[in-house]
Amino acid sequence: MPLDPQIQAMRERRVQAAAPQLYTLSLAEARAADLASIQAEAHDPEPVHEVVDRAVPAEGRDIPVRVYRPSAEAVLPTLLYFFGGGWTLGGLDTSDGVCRSLANLAGVQVVAVGYRLAPEHRFPAAVNDCHDVLRHIAAHSDEFGTNAGTLAVAGDSAGGNLAAVAALLARDDELELAGQLLVYPNTDQLAVEGSMLQNGDPWLFNHRSVSWYRKHYLADEADALNPLASPLLAPDLSGLPPALIITAEYDPLRDQGEAYARRLAAAGVSVELTRYEGMVHGFFTMTGAVDAARHAVDQAAGALRGWFAMDKVAH
Numbered sequence: 497m498p499l500d501p502q503i504q505a506m507r508e509r510r511v512q513a514a515a516p517q518l519y520t521l522s523l524a525e526a527r528a529a530d531l532a533s534i535q536a537e538a539h540d541p542e543p544v545h546e547v548v549d550r551a552v553p554a555e556g557r558d559i560p561v562r563v564y565r566p567s568a569e570a571v572l573p574t575l576l577y578f579f580g581g582g583w584t585l586g587g588l589d590t591s592d593g594v595c596r597s598l599a600n601l602a603g604v605q606v607v608a609v610g611y612r613l614a615p616e617h618r619f620p621a622a623v624n625d626c627h628d629v630l631r632h633i634a635a636h637s638d639e640f641g642t643n644a645g646t647l648a649v650a651g652d653s654a655g656g657n658l659a660a661v662a663a664l665l666a667r668d669d670e671l672e673l674a675g676q677l678l679v680y681p682n683t684d685q686l687a688v689e690g691s692m693l694q695n696g697d698p699w700l701f702n703h704r705s706v707s708w709y710r711k712h713y714l715a716d717e718a719d720a721l722n723p724l725a726s727p728l729l730a731p732d733l734s735g736l737p738p739a740l741i742i743t744a745e746y747d748p749l750r751d752q753g754e755a756y757a758r759r760l761a762a763a764g765v766s767v768e769l770t771r772y773e774g775m776v777h778g779f780f781t782m783t784g785a786v787d788a789a790r791h792a793v794d795q796a797a798g799a800l801r802g803w804f805a806m807d808k809v810a811h
Contacts, residue, residue, distance in 0.1 A: 539784035
């Protein structure tokens with residue numbers, strides 16, 4: 497279908513404003529513009545019962561996290577959320593709106609992870625931070641008002657990549673997760689065909705954007721073959737938690753997200769795949785401007801409720 501009318505209107509606003517693509521800016525400019533754009537397209541921040549900034553200790557560093565609790569209930573299931581931004585942009589403020597919404601809609605604690613950014617910290621720094629936070633919360637669940645049996649991971653774009661990788665590492669750690677929410681995830685650093693070629697609109701996220709982020713993230717070209725950078729290349733996807741994968745029609749990452757869903761299903765993993773027609777990369781956080789974004793967040797919250805309800809039955 498053609499671009500959704502609300503997306504088309506957003507594109508026209510960018511054209512009228514002559515808004516530069518992020519990959520034409522300096523890092524500092526791109527980071528500021530990315531956050532401003534996300535906040536402009538999001539709805540006003542929802543109130544939640546409690547929001548607390550904390551730090552998770554790791555070897556030689558502390559990893560900032562932001563904890564959202566929707567109620568005063570002593571023990572809540574927990575979703576670790578990894579923000580998007582091509583491993584290069586973003587931070588805890590980037591995902592603030594969606595974390596608040598998911599906490600309220602799903603009735604879960606959400607822990608947003610402030611992983612290190614490239615190019616200052618290239619692959620696998622972000623992977624290590626996300627993995628370390630997941631292991632720490634599982635090992636110190638009482639401190640976080642949760643338990644190790646009710647954890648899930650989620651993220652959008654680069655955050656979806658990190659969530660998929662965290663799920664792989666958790667499986668190898670024999671840490672059972674309730675689910676994985678992957679929103680238009682990067683799964684293949686080597687992808688060059690299909691949706692990567694089809695989406696070159698200079699006013700939208702396009703294949704040039706993907707290449708710019710990849711250049712900042714990977715320390716070496718050989719890293720593209722590493723399943724911790726390209727989870728689609730993992731030799732074995734069996735034993736992973738149930739997945740909801742959301743893709744967008746006009747997104748260069750569409751095909752690799754859908755390919756990952758097919759590989760998960762072939763490995764016996766329960767997968768729900770939804771392509772949002774007429775949508776573009778980044779729509780998930782546009783809940784203040786795009787109806788489909790609100791539908792997608794509702795869908796994600798429904799999946800979380802289902803996973804954690806099933807988890808309670810299993811335990």
